[in-house]
Amino acid sequence: MARKAYDLSKSYTMLERAEQVVPGGVYGVRSVRFAVYGKYPQFIREGRGSRLIDVDGNEYVDYISAFGSILLGYRHPRVEGAVREQAERGNAFSFPSDRWLELAERLVERVDVADWVVFGKNGSDVTDYALRLVRAYTGRKTILVGAGAYHTFQPWGVPLPVGVPEAWRSHVDDFRFGDVDSLEQVFARHRGDVAGVMVSPFKHDAFHDQEIPSRTYTDALREICDREGALLVLDDIRAGFRCHPTGLSHLAFGYQPDVICYGKAIGNGHPISVLVGTEALREAASRLYFSATHFFSAEPMAAALATITAFDDEKAFAHMSQAGKALCAGLEERANAAGFRVRITGPPTMPFLRFEDDPQFELARKWCGEMALRGVLVHPVHNWFVSAAISDDDLVRSLDVAEECFALTRADRA
Amino acid sequence: MARKAYDLSKSYTMLERAEQVVPGGVYGVRSVRFAVYGKYPQFIREGRGSRLIDVDGNEYVDYISAFGSILLGYRHPRVEGAVREQAERGNAFSFPSDRWLELAERLVERVDVADWVVFGKNGSDVTDYALRLVRAYTGRKTILVGAGAYHTFQPWGVPLPVGVPEAWRSHVDDFRFGDVDSLEQVFARHRGDVAGVMVSPFKHDAFHDQEIPSRTYTDALREICDREGALLVLDDIRAGFRCHPTGLSHLAFGYQPDVICYGKAIGNGHPISVLVGTEALREAASRLYFSATHFFSAEPMAAALATITAFDDEKAFAHMSQAGKALCAGLEERANAAGFRVRITGPPTMPFLRFEDDPQFELARKWCGEMALRGVLVHPVHNWFVSAAISDDDLVRSLDVAEECFALTRADRA
Numbered sequence: 001m002a003r004k005a006y007d008l009s010k011s012y013t014m015l016e017r018a019e020q021v022v023p024g025g026v027y028g029v030r031s032v033r034f035a036v037y038g039k040y041p042q043f044i045r046e047g048r049g050s051r052l053i054d055v056d057g058n059e060y061v062d063y064i065s066a067f068g069s070i071l072l073g074y075r076h077p078r079v080e081g082a083v084r085e086q087a088e089r090g091n092a093f094s095f096p097s098d099r100w101l102e103l104a105e106r107l108v109e110r111v112d113v114a115d116w117v118v119f120g121k122n123g124s125d126v127t128d129y130a131l132r133l134v135r136a137y138t139g140r141k142t143i144l145v146g147a148g149a150y151h152t153f154q155p156w157g158v159p160l161p162v163g164v165p166e167a168w169r170s171h172v173d174d175f176r177f178g179d180v181d182s183l184e185q186v187f188a189r190h191r192g193d194v195a196g197v198m199v200s201p202f203k204h205d206a207f208h209d210q211e212i213p214s215r216t217y218t219d220a221l222r223e224i225c226d227r228e229g230a231l232l233v234l235d236d237i238r239a240g241f242r243c244h245p246t247g248l249s250h251l252a253f254g255y256q257p258d259v260i261c262y263g264k265a266i267g268n269g270h271p272i273s274v275l276v277g278t279e280a281l282r283e284a285a286s287r288l289y290f291s292a293t294h295f296f297s298a299e300p301m302a303a304a305l306a307t308i309t310a311f312d313d314e315k316a317f318a319h320m321s322q323a324g325k326a327l328c329a330g331l332e333e334r335a336n337a338a339g340f341r342v343r344i345t346g347p348p349t350m351p352f353l354r355f356e357d358d359p360q361f362e363l364a365r366k367w368c369g370e371m372a373l374r375g376v377l378v379h380p381v382h383n384w385f386v387s388a389a390i391s392d393d394d395l396v397r398s399l400d401v402a403e404e405c406f407a408l409t410r411a412d413r414a
Numbered sequence: 415m416a417r418k419a420y421d422l423s424k425s426y427t428m429l430e431r432a433e434q435v436v437p438g439g440v441y442g443v444r445s446v447r448f449a450v451y452g453k454y455p456q457f458i459r460e461g462r463g464s465r466l467i468d469v470d471g472n473e474y475v476d477y478i479s480a481f482g483s484i485l486l487g488y489r490h491p492r493v494e495g496a497v498r499e500q501a502e503r504g505n506a507f508s509f510p511s512d513r514w515l516e517l518a519e520r521l522v523e524r525v526d527v528a529d530w531v532v533f534g535k536n537g538s539d540v541t542d543y544a545l546r547l548v549r550a551y552t553g554r555k556t557i558l559v560g561a562g563a564y565h566t567f568q569p570w571g572v573p574l575p576v577g578v579p580e581a582w583r584s585h586v587d588d589f590r591f592g593d594v595d596s597l598e599q600v601f602a603r604h605r606g607d608v609a610g611v612m613v614s615p616f617k618h619d620a621f622h623d624q625e626i627p628s629r630t631y632t633d634a635l636r637e638i639c640d641r642e643g644a645l646l647v648l649d650d651i652r653a654g655f656r657c658h659p660t661g662l663s664h665l666a667f668g669y670q671p672d673v674i675c676y677g678k679a680i681g682n683g684h685p686i687s688v689l690v691g692t693e694a695l696r697e698a699a700s701r702l703y704f705s706a707t708h709f710f711s712a713e714p715m716a717a718a719l720a721t722i723t724a725f726d727d728e729k730a731f732a733h734m735s736q737a738g739k740a741l742c743a744g745l746e747e748r749a750n751a752a753g754f755r756v757r758i759t760g761p762p763t764m765p766f767l768r769f770e771d772d773p774q775f776e777l778a779r780k781w782c783g784e785m786a787l788r789g790v791l792v793h794p795v796h797n798w799f800v801s802a803a804i805s806d807d808d809l810v811r812s813l814d815v816a817e818e819c820f821a822l823t824r825a826d827r828a
Contacts, residue, residue, distance in 0.1 A: 014515055021518040023530050023696050028705025030509050043512050047504035055512055064508035069707050074504050087498070090461035090488050092683040094478035094791060095444050098457050098469055101428055104435040116437050121535045121685060122706045128568065132577030141579045153705050154542065154568060156582070160703035163546030165555045167581040168570070264707050269506040271535060271685055271708035282437050289574040291442025291567050292536045293483050293678050294685035377508060 003404060005373040006058040011042040014055060018042075029067055035379055039369030047074025047269075050389040052377065061394045062377045063327075065385035068238050068350075071265035072310055073389025079268045082306035086299050097298035103305055107276060110308070111248060113260055114276035116285065119301075121294055123237040123263035124152040126275040127198065129290055130259050131156070133277065134196030134231040137284035142190040144197045144230075146177035148205045151198055151235050177203040178213050180220045187228055196231040196259075197221065201239045201249035202346065206382045207361070209354060210346030218254040225258075231281075232256070237263035237273065242349040242385065245317045247308070252347075270303035316388035317349075323395060324348030324386040330399040338406035352383040366412055370405040417818060419787040420472040425456040428469060432456075443481055449793055453783030461488025461683075464803040466791065475808045476791045477741075479799035482652050482764075485679035486724055487803025493682045496720035500713050511712035517719055521690060524722070525662060527674055528690035530699065533715075535708055537651040537677035538566040540689040541612065543704055544673050545570070547691065548610030548645040551698035556604040558611045558644075560591035562619045565612055565649050591617040592627050594634045601642055610645040610673075611635065615653045615663035616760065620796045621775070623768060624760030632668040645695075646670070651677040651687065656763040656799065659731045661722070666761075684717035730802035731763075737809060738762030738800040744813040752820035766797040780826055784819035 015032070019025040025042075026032070032040040041054035050073055052062045065071070072079065086099060100119070108114045120126045131143055143156075151157050155168040173190060176182040177199070187194055199221065203211035225232045234257035236249045242265065243249035250257055258281060263273035271294075277285060310316065325348040335342040340363070341356040355363040364380035371378055376398045378384050429446070433439040439456075440446070446454040455468035464487055466476045479485070486493065500513060514533070522528045534540045545557055557570075565571050569582040587604060590596040591613070601608055613635065617625035639646045648671035650663045656679065657663035664671055672695060677687035685708075691699060724730065739762040749756040754777070755770040769777040778794035785792055790812045792798050 014512070018515050018518065021515075021522045021530055022532060023699035023702075026510055026710075027532065028703070028709065030705075030710055032509070040509070042509055043515065044507040044509050045503060045512060047507055052507060052509075054509075062508055066506040066508050067707060069506045074507075075501075080501065084498070084501070087489075087494065089459060090683065092480040092483045092685075093458040093461055093466060093488075094476055094480050095446070095454070095456055095458050095466075095468075096440055098428070098459060101432050101435075101457065104432065108435045116435055118436060118441065122539065122708070124706060125536065132569075134577075135579070136577035153703065155546075156569075158703050160701075162701045162703065163548075163550035163698075165549070165585050167584045170581045171579050269504065269711075271506075271711060284577075285437035287574075287576045288437075289442070289567065289572050289576065291444075292538060293481060294536070295442065296440075296444055297683075297685060 003374045003401065006375065007056055008041055010056045011054055015042045029382065034381070036365045036369035036372070040372045049073040050387060050391060050394050058375065060375050060377045061398050063384040063386060064377050064379055065387045066269060068264040068385045069267065069269050070387050071241050071268050071307060072314070072316055073387050074269065076268055076310060078310045079303050079306045082302040083270060083299050086302035091299045092294060092297045096296040097301065099298045099301035099305065100296055103301045106305060106308065107274065111260065111276050113250065113257055113278060115279040116282050117274060117276045118285070118290060119295055120273040120275070121271050121292060123261065123273050124154050125292070126261045126263065126273045127151045127235055128154055129275050129288065130198065130233045130261055132288050133259060133281060133285055134233060136287055137231065137281055138195040138229065140193045140195040141171040142193045142195060143172050144186055144194060145172065145174050146199055146203065147174040148208065149177065149200055149203070150205065178211055178217050180217060183221070183224060187224060194228055194230040196233050197225060198233040198235055200235045201243055201253050201255065204238055204346060204350065204383050209343055210352050210383060213253050215254050222256045231258040233259040233261070235261050237261050239350060241265040241311060242320065243347055247311060247317070266307060267300045267303045268307040270300040272300035272304055314388065319388045320349045320386050323390040324351060326395050327351070327386060327398060330395065331402055334399060334403045334406055338410050340406060340410070346383055349386050350383050353378070363409055363413070367405050367409040370408045371401055374401045374405065376401045417788045417815065420789065421470055422455055424470040425468055426452070429456045443796065448795070450779045450783035450786070454786045463487040464801060464805060464808050472789065474789050474791045475812050477798040477800060478791050478793055479801045480683060482678040482799045483681065483683050484801050485655050485682050485721060486728070486730055487801050488683065490682055490724060492724045493717050493720045496716040497684060497713050500716035505713045506708060506711045510710040511715065513712045513715035513719065514710055517715045520719060520722065521688065525674065525690050527664070527671055527692060529693040530696050531688060531690045532699070532704060533709055534687040534689070535685050535706060537675065537687050538568050539706070540675045540677065540687045541565045541649055542568055543689050543702065544612065544647045544675055546702050547673060547695060547699055548647060550701055551645065551695055552609040552643065554607045554609040555585040556607045556609060557586050558600055558608060559586065559588050560613055560617065561588040562622065563591065563614055563617070564619065592625055592631050594631060597635070597638060601638060608642055608644040610647050611639060612647040612649055614649050615657055615667050615669065618652055618760060618764065618797050623757055624766050624797060627667050629668050636670045645672040647673040647675070649675050651675050653764065655679040655725060656734065657761055661725060661731070680721060681714045681717045682721040684714040686714035686718050728802065733802045734763045734800050737804040738765060740809050741765070741800065741812060744809065745816055748813060748817045748820055752824050754820060754824070760797055763800050764797050767792070777823055777827070781819050781823040784822045785815055788815045788819065790815045
């Protein structure tokens, strides 16, 4: 029997109110306009494990996972317990808490690349720090990034640079991800002035098939950086804790970075970002000014400590991988059965599904919209995040709904 | 009887450990080196109302207040209750929570300037947004700021721009705070290209006496901006909720801004920053890209809602003002009795004390260090923040300790 589509009237009434008091209503990736207007919930009342409940009371199996911030599931008992315990002592103080030191030591012990660590709040705080660091160390200016990659909302790399002077985006050039020739060419254009290369572990740009790098590429990145006297920065903010049993994506793909940025998953829903670096960079790092009101707050530190422990103890990576593989295989099978050819790319923990011959993502938006209306949150143009809370029941439900929605999408096209 | 100086051995043993895993140990304003190395606690175990307890178990009356983030006292019951209640539903979701809309509507209703609002995490997130906004609206590039004022840790205004290319700091010029002639001169230098002026409500730069602006100056700011087609941005991140019974500093000093930035106090220890703007700017605002993982997280929204309610209900401003006045009067009296002339500047809720004839802050460091060692946290080079949790007992204790420490400072000088 066909499922009844959810009623979203409260969400959209609230969105109308939001449009009165916030320009454009909801901004950034959390706007339903980034997915499908009218078919996704815009306001959430509650999260629980793998599930979200919206303000209309509809329940969803969530594969968006707060755009990667949720790793172990919403309100994970050990993480929330640790936060609550810290809350009994406080969050922001005039000086750091003991949790801050504990987390710094834990990360230096855990991450092979890490001889030292600093903490920020947004991912962009630490990618900005990385740029300053490699420039301070090398005395050079140019930064190279993968074309189309997202590393910051700050002026130097914001995708839509409205209101940003051109000069504030200078000294940045790009190359094609995974393409050694392209990398050599851009180095040649800036010979002697490349301070560093910033890359994500795999290509996970919105609106594109994801690309897993070859060892040839990751080896070449290191060799070319060494030859040219440039540093290698890995932006593992989105992919961290989702590509390798240790959580460290560079080990999955063979990167040998000088600096790694983490964020999102490491706090399981609590705001913290992290930058780790090698001994050689310590002196340069000690010369940087890096300060904000909440960089030292204790609750997200407690959350990160508990998240890392639970990630290990609960074998979260193995579970996520298995769930992700089952999801991807099941979706491909059901898509094919409905007469669609789809490409599912990226690691199974962070899949992205694209319909073939769907350059404007119309089929994707139709299918994903119908999925949302029936209780499964996937995204038409952004990669998904499979959390460790996804259960076998969630998978069964997700694939049942998917089958129905592929049929609806086929009917709509016909 | 003279008080025994606190034992800080755990703090400084931990700082030695921190120096192994973090460049420079603790960075930013929370480093004891920014105050007095060896005399301030570096690690805090717990906050409670007006008090901090460090990892050695020493208790302090705290006038640093997490550098302004603590307005009503540590672990304020209503604020923490609201956060705990929200934590039962979750913090970060794939879409915004209902708390987000509730706070947006509350601020638009409360702040006369606000026809709309956006939220960030760091103060710097919203000062950066303000720059983009005034540039997008005017199509111009130049931003004017008060010389020496702190508005951001991002490249355009970071105080120590190590690793920042000059081009990334272009299109910014400055004038002397409170000086209309200086403002006119800098406008003349950039005639036709000034997008906006960003100012703090009063001059609260570290290492300087604070300055309260005259009405002549605040009126002139508006007139000159209007005449020149520039916008006026008030950075109320540090001073907000500490200058006026409504919390809105522009009402205290007569500013008529187009945009206001808030942060710090508004979350009473929880990370949130806010930008409000006028109707005229709504369209430009809707064109900006502004997105980060935790901009929509619900717990700091719940904290801000509860903070504003408690600020009003508990007449926090009146209480802080009264406590601040008593503190300042008592300190001046005891300083004078000990033979010191001091200048205490700024609003009583955010005082800064400087010894006369102390250009290198040596007396300030001596006195403040002794204060810290005896349980009162004030700062030698940064303004203080009097929280609403300061009690009469706290004041008595603070002034007793101050008297003893002025005597110690005098003895040291002799």
